[in-house]
Amino acid sequence: MTTLDIAWPQMAVLYGLCLLPWLLLGLAGLRLNKTIAISIVRMSVQLGLVGVYLKTLFNLNDPWLNGLWILLMLVVADVSILQRAGLKIRYFMLCTFTAIAFSTVFATGYLVVLVIRPASYFDAHYIVPLAGMMLGNSLQGNVIALERFYASLRKNDSEYLTFLLLGATHWEAVRPYFRMAITAAISPTLAGMATMGLVSLPGMMTGQILGGSEPWLAVKYQIAIMICLFASTTLACIINLKLSLKIAFNSYDVLKEEVMKTP
Amino acid sequence: MPDIIQFNQVTVIAGQNKTLLSDITFTLQTGAKLALCGKSGAGKSTVLKTLLGLHPLASGSVHFNGRPLNASTIAAIRSQAAYIGQEPVLAADTVHEALLLPFQFKARRSHKPTEAQIDAVLARLYLPQAILGQACGQISGGEKQRIALARGLLLGNTLFLLDEVTSALDPESKQAVLKVFADPSLTVLSVTHDADWLAQCSRVLEFEAGRIIMDTRKDSHHDHT
Structure with a gap:
């Protein structure tokens, strides 16, 4: 079994899943828009950097x-x-x-x-x-x-x-x-x-x-x-x-x- | 009588520049009963705490049995002297456990008292035997003070550093405590405001703003410093 890649359009679909809890939290009156946005962006950037450095480390080994x-x-x-x-x-x-x-x-x-x-x-x-x-x-x-x-x-x-x-x-x-x-x-x-x-x-x-x-x-x-x-x-x-x-x-x-x- | 404790021009400073003790000089001989009195914040308790290593010296020197204060002397003082504070911490669930607490430590493990010795000490301090089973959190302040004194007596020490130990006692209990410490074999350095306690002491040092302002001896000889 090989791992199926997630194509970039599907990654966009994935981020779309965040909209549902975002909407529900907004309806419940929780003003967490900024916190949620920061958390999602930070996670994406940090893991992106991890991907870059791990790839580099693995390649150089x-x-x-x-x-x-x-x-x-x-x-x-x-x-x-x-x-x-x-x-x-x-x-x-x-x-x-x-x-x-x-x-x-x-x-x-x-x-x-x-x-x-x-x-x-x-x-x-x-x-x-x-x-x-x-x-x-x-x-x-x-x-x-x-x-x-x-x-x-x-x-x-x-x-x-x-x-x-x-x-x-x-x-x-x-x-x-x-x-x-x-x-x-x-x-x-x-x-x-x-x-x-x-x-x-x-x-x-x-x-x-x-x-x-x-x-x-x-x-x-x-x-x-x-x-x-x-x-x-x-x-x-x-x-x-x-x-x-x-x-x-x-x-x-x-x-x-x-x-x-x-x- | 040899000197047990010598304070020689001791100054103690807390924090940046708050002087707690200034130029304190006195000696305590074996068997003597020395009292420190004065207003709150005058530096009396600081003397006891300095001796126990809780405040560093800014200048001057302290000697215990002729040896200057250092880590090993501090360890010797802590094991040879019984310190009882105004609000003693019993650090146990029940009174019985509190009395036996010091005997869990390596240095005292072989000196664990018998139940008969515990009963005898309780009787000397006018405490009922039934108190042994009580929770430490449920006994009165005066009882806590006497339990702490009982613990000190059970340790078998002959040097006592006492900080206002009669402050919460009723007259009968106080008389029992006074009688215990009238023993000439016990050396006592105490902080007190109690007139009966002061009357029993061989020497009284009065403190004000970290200084000794009066030195009164039993023979009514007064030294003003």
Whole structure:
């Protein structure tokens, strides 16, 4: 089975489907015209650019260029995580980068080298989209982990100090907040795994089937992806939080307010 | 008696330039009962918090058992002193769990008190045994203060840093607490406005705007600084 191309006139027909919800939302009095238009245009432009760079990467298929592209994705993810978690980039940039780089390279490498085993381990067809998926999931998990951890510590600072003043080590005092933050960070991935195939067919698997793959092959790839997403997100969150402890607290284990974006 | 705590010309500044303590000098000897008094915001609680490492020194020095303040001294103070604040955080669901909380930590795991020791401490602080099963969220402010004191006593520490611990107590409970801390083996650095508590202290430092303005000793010798 080969994938049928969607001709440009049919693409125009596809965009026409947006008119129906647009019209209904307008009738319901929701003034979302601008938001809808921006969202559709952004999606189209962004995916168009993805098409251009993936085509270029696949055509060149240069290991150094692939590595450079992954590095760029890591830096963008690093900045994005810290901005959304409410932490100052200059303090945490290195620890977050270390966490997501290690977990992404480890999980992608594990999948490519030990499981998929292509002729070339640096083949852009495998490492670029796989690293992108790992990083996307890690990004969400790390935002939740960092934000929850430091927000709950600040909210419960009297409790945290009570633990310290009752003789807890620094790790013993932060451990309740650490556990809560990690649980919150990996819960969406775990929930996704638990309901996969029941509530919805995953996008990657659907894409593979539409692309002509056998359903069993698509299922095996989906399982591989989900396990690697779980491993990389968990690993990244744990490493990131642990490394951030060295930066966010002074030598007396008091949280440094200057590392937070908001006072 | 050897000095446990020495403050030597200590200045503490918060944020950009708000002076919390200015040129504070005093010593606390083993077994002494030193009280800090003065208006709200005068810097009394800051003294206790500085000792616990919660405020960095801008200048001057603090010594604990002859050792200057650093990460290991702070750890020693936190494990050897019992700090009880005005609104103590019990950090547990029930009173019994709150009393045993410190004994979950590695440093204190082997010193877990027996039920008989818990009952004895509760009795000393005029607390009924039935309070053990109560939820921490349902007990009064005065009971919370005494539970925090009971937790401090169960730790077996001899140095107590107390911040207005009698503020929510009825007269009978206060007498029980006063009796506990009259013990000559206990060293107490306290923040208080309570006249009965002050009467029991061997020395009183009066604070105003982050400075010591009067140093009163039990023998009625007055030092104005």
